[in-house]
Amino acid sequence: MTTADMMCRMGQLLCRWALSQSPPMALHVGVDVGGVSCITLSKNKAYHGQAYVGARVLCCSAQHSGMVHISSRAKENLRAVRFASMIVGKGPTFYLDAFTEVLKEETIKTTKLSSFGLSSQDARKMPLEEFREILLEHAVEISRFGTGGFKTLHQFYEDVVLTEKSYLQLVGENLRRFVELVRISLRFRAANGKQKELRIKSVMNPDGSVRERNLPLAMVLRPSDAGAWQPAVETCFEVKFGLKAEVQKLCFHIDDQAYSYEETIADSSTIPSIPTVYKTHSIVILVKNTSKAELKPIGLPGGEEFETNHHGQHHWTWVEIVSNKEEELMRLLQSHGIDFSSRSFAELYEEVYEKRRSRLQVVDKDLVRNLRVIKVWLCVSILNCKHVLVVKNKQKEGAPEIRELRTLSMQMREGHGWQEALRDALYQRLGIPEQLQRDELDCSLVGRRQEVEYSR
DSSP: OOHHHHHHHHHHHHHHHHHHSSSOOOOOEEEOOSOOEEEEETTEEEEESHHHHHHHHHHHHOSSSSEEEEEHHHHHTOSSGGGSOOEEOSSSEEEEETTOOOOOTTTEEOTTTOBTTBOOHHHHHOOHHHHHHHHHHTTOOGGGTTSTTOOOHHHHHIIIIISOSOEEEEETTEEEEEEEEEEEEEEEEOTTSOEEEEEEEEEEOTTSOEEEEEEEEEEEEOGGGTTOHHHHHHHHHHHHHOOOHHHHHHHEEEOGGGOEEEEEEEEOSSSOSSEEEEEEEEEEEEESOTTOGGGGGGTTTTTOOEEEOTTSOEEEEEEEOOOHHHHHHHHHHHHTTOOOOHHHHHHHHIIIIISOOEEEEEETTEEEEEEOEEEEOOEEEETTEEEEOEEOOEEETTEEEEOSOEEEEEEOOTTOOHHHHHHHHHHHHHOOOHHHHHHHOOOOOOOOOOOOOOOO
16 A cells, blocks of 8 residues: 555544534545645644645645545545545546445456556566466356457557556456546647647558557557556657656647546457456647747647658648637637737637636626636735735736735636635635634735726
């Protein structure tokens, strides 16, 4: 078990105890990973760091009591508990019920093929005949391999033992195949304001025939990666397209809000007799700067088609992402004679349709952008003098954005009251957790007012 496994199991036990009390206690448990530091203040110890703050935020934001609220970072570090059923929350985060049984090591047997998803040296050396015997031992109909569109036994052997594209496990008495995938939507904003996505157009088979695909980029995680998709994606871009890690960090941005994770079990169309569990990470990567010369090999900045020869010849293309909302927004702006750059259009689209922090409406034939903003005066008395926290300067993409002193402010989300907006602003801007806000800050609403002005 990893540390994250042990914390989740401890959280389950604490929740079980809380629910068994009379009356039941609504206990919230958060599990995160990262650094933790300790300082001593007046003989008392205080803790801070990513894991501490993350776990505290998970506790405060939990929508379910009696469950362990797990961050996506912590889930990637799970081994034993990662096979337990969980509820997918926002962020994304995950909820583990107090009474969900976590299979013990003696229940999840891994034969010689893997150990909780981590390949062993024995599996790498396993000969084909021994692999065949293991399948027969567990009532797999090996006669079906190589027929009706199924892979041959040797191809299956290569996938599991040699290339590690999947792994096998015994759950109870049943043999299961696990495949962990990462689906990558690489996108950029074209000069016309439309988003385009990278797709595999076609693949040339060894016999010279061409197979049409039209699929986004995808990759298989090896069992040794154990859910750590970020470094694997970085390696994928470097191997497939020759983009170094430094270039990726400079030019790409992973959209955390678009991340999703799903586990499904189904009969495979290529592997007979063994149910397959698909563990799928779906991510969106945005190209921040298409003009960099290092991105020319992938057809940027213009979104041209290109070819690669890694494990066969692949033909790639950039496909426009069809969105009726984008068309609607563009027509609305054009009908009111509003000129805009592709960057401004992308920011407005994200604000209105994705983050839903503003809305557009026509007032007396003028297009008006409505948004709600919370302004926070964070006051403290220092040496009997009142001080107010202000933003001295702010930069966006290296350019100064604020030229005069301003109080802390942030756009409010749709449906949020001022208390929720205040909580978000203090945490997102200053890193103050909700519980600390409640314990140490005295908050009150000063007033509301409406202002009309041209946006900068």
